[in-house]
Amino acid sequence: MSPRVDLFDASNVHEYTWPDTEYGLYAKRFLLPMLKHGSELYVRNVRTRLLILSIDGIPVPITVNDSEYDNSYVCSPYTHYVSYAKQELDLLGNRMLIASLGALLSGIGVLLKRASFNRIVHVNNWLLSTNLFPALAEEQWEAALDKLLAAFPDHAIAFRSLNPSLNARELDRLGSRKCRLVPSRQIYLLRTDDSNFGNAKSRWLLKRDDALADKHGYEKVDASGMTDEDVPRIAELYRMLYLEKYSFYNPQFSERLLEEALREGTLELFGYRRNGRLDAVLGFYARNGAMTTPLFGYDTSLPQELGLYRMLSSLLIELARDRGLLLHESSGAAQFKRNRGAVAEIEYTAVHIRHLPLSRRWCWSALEWLLVRIGVPLLRKYKL
Numbered sequence: 001m002s003p004r005v006d007l008f009d010a011s012n013v014h015e016y017t018w019p020d021t022e023y024g025l026y027a028k029r030f031l032l033p034m035l036k037h038g039s040e041l042y043v044r045n046v047r048t049r050l051l052i053l054s055i056d057g058i059p060v061p062i063t064v065n066d067s068e069y070d071n072s073y074v075c076s077p078y079t080h081y082v083s084y085a086k087q088e089l090d091l092l093g094n095r096m097l098i099a100s101l102g103a104l105l106s107g108i109g110v111l112l113k114r115a116s117f118n119r120i121v122h123v124n125n126w127l128l129s130t131n132l133f134p135a136l137a138e139e140q141w142e143a144a145l146d147k148l149l150a151a152f153p154d155h156a157i158a159f160r161s162l163n164p165s166l167n168a169r170e171l172d173r174l175g176s177r178k179c180r181l182v183p184s185r186q187i188y189l190l191r192t193d194d195s196n197f198g199n200a201k202s203r204w205l206l207k208r209d210d211a212l213a214d215k216h217g218y219e220k221v222d223a224s225g226m227t228d229e230d231v232p233r234i235a236e237l238y239r240m241l242y243l244e245k246y247s248f249y250n251p252q253f254s255e256r257l258l259e260e261a262l263r264e265g266t267l268e269l270f271g272y273r274r275n276g277r278l279d280a281v282l283g284f285y286a287r288n289g290a291m292t293t294p295l296f297g298y299d300t301s302l303p304q305e306l307g308l309y310r311m312l313s314s315l316l317i318e319l320a321r322d323r324g325l326l327l328h329e330s331s332g333a334a335q336f337k338r339n340r341g342a343v344a345e346i347e348y349t350a351v352h353i354r355h356l357p358l359s360r361r362w363c364w365s366a367l368e369w370l371l372v373r374i375g376v377p378l379l380r381k382y383k384l
Contacts, residue, residue: 003143007062007151008052010035019057023134023287027059029264030126039063042257043127045072045248053123053147055140063125064152067118072251074127077158077349078118080184081367082109084249092382108367115363120156120351121148127251128294130187130330131161132287138173145177149355156364157352163345165189166290166326174350180364181348183371186379188334188342190327192320198341205340209314212307218272218279220315223262226269226278231258233278234269237297245300246332253295267295270319272311280308282316291320292328309333313340334383344383346376 008016013035018028031052039046048071049064063075073080086105089098123144124131136144148157159179162171166189175181198206213220226234235255242250261267267283279302283295293316298308317340320327329337331347338344353361 003056003137003140004054005056005143005147006054007147008054009049013052016052016054016059017057018059024059026266026285027061029260030266031059031061033260034127039127042254042260043072043074044252044254045070046075046127046251047071048075048127053144055136055144058134058136058140060124060134060136060144061126062148063122063127064155065118065120065122067116069113069118071118072127073249074125074129074160074251075122076118077120078109078112079249082106082112084247087247087249092378108370112363115360117363119154119360120158121152123148123157123159125160128292129251130292130294130328132285132290132292132328133161133167133170135288138169141170141173142177145174145352149352153355156356156360159350160184161347162350163187163189163347165345166288166328171348171350174352177352178354179350179352180368181350182364182368183376184347184349185331186334186344186376187331187347188329188337189345190317190320190329190337190340190342192317192327193324202339202341206314206317209307209310210318212311212314213272216274216306218274218311221271221273221278223265223269225273226262226271228259228262230278231255231262234258234262234271234281234295234297237278237281237299238295239297240300241297251294258295261295269295270315272308272315279306280312282312284316284319286323286325290326290328291323292330309336338383344380346379 018024034042035050039048039050047068051062053060053062065075068076069078071079073084082105086102089101092098124133145157159174232255235258238253261283262269267285269283271278271281280298282293284291284293298312329342351364353364
């Protein structure tokens with residue numbers, strides 16, 4: 001029997017029965033408010049049409065866009081591959097290379113807009129930096145792809161956040177459907193279920209990092225030790241790190257999203273408090289043996305020797321080890337993560353474009369070629 005696939009939006013979601021499972025209830029708590037009130041109320045720099053793709057009753061969020069070139073990269077491949085990439089060039093530390101690649105990206109950006117690069121449907125898009133995938137059979141993903149190709153014949157169909165360690169089956173099957181496997185970034189994965197976890201250096205670093213909280217008088221707190229009064233501070237800590245220090249192209253979480261994360265548990269929140277004030281916070285979710293942290297922030301105005309980033313990172317690894325989960329550490333802070341045992345891996349976006357005219361297909365094919373031959377070698381050489 002073929003999988004049944006249906007689409008629901010804000011107008012008919014009342015006809016959908018959310019599964020009475022841990023995943024189904026989580027999806028309802030996370031997605032239903034966005035579906036009813038719109039994405040921008042929760043992630044300020046994301047304008048998109050959100051729908052629920054029901055695959056044999058299992059909910060998978062999809063986002064539909066046509067242009068929106070100033071969106072966060074979670075919905076805008078243009079932002080990811082051009083706007084954000086330009087900012088990241090400074091990490092190369094080579095002025096001539098930065099200038100050359102910057103000019104190349106500017107030229108590519110003009111061509112991508114002419115090819116309607118952002119006319120795209122993202123599958124399993126939770127509007128987070130990293131999307132962990134639900135456990136679905138290969139034929140269910142194929143049926144989902146067929147449904148979307150029929151429903152959106154003028155859009156590219158994309159599956160973001162795929163990596164070989166967590167998504168080997170999906171990559172193989174989507175590759176067999178002639179999807180382009182376009183490298184997106186270099187991520188870091190930390191396996192915590194090994195009894196010989198890490199090496200001597202990484203274990204020593206983690207032990208040192210873990211001692212910083214006591215040394216500086218910080219108390220570890222979880223969601224039960226936070227209230228709605230902490231929400232503006234949580235938003236401020238995330239903004240200081242992920243937006244002001246890194247990039248405003250990251251998802252700009254609103255206080256509304258953070259209030260619901262605290263109340264509904266859609267992100268498990270932990271942090272460090274001193275003298276009654278929250279100075280560092282993280283929020284993670286777990287799925288199918290892996291966890292990732294879309295919310296991470298600390299007060300960057302405080303002295304660096306406090307080690308707030310190291311404290312949060314140590315806490316995150318401790319949480320992953322206690323639960324026996326693989327820790328998806330996203331990208332950035334490469335050497336820091338390598339020193340603590342994480343291993344680099346290339347992440348991909350699988351995009352189906354064969355149904356589109358050549359004037360739309362060429363940009364994805366060219367981007368795949370450039371990234372495989374230039375982008376990935378640079379990521380590995382400079383260990384970004």
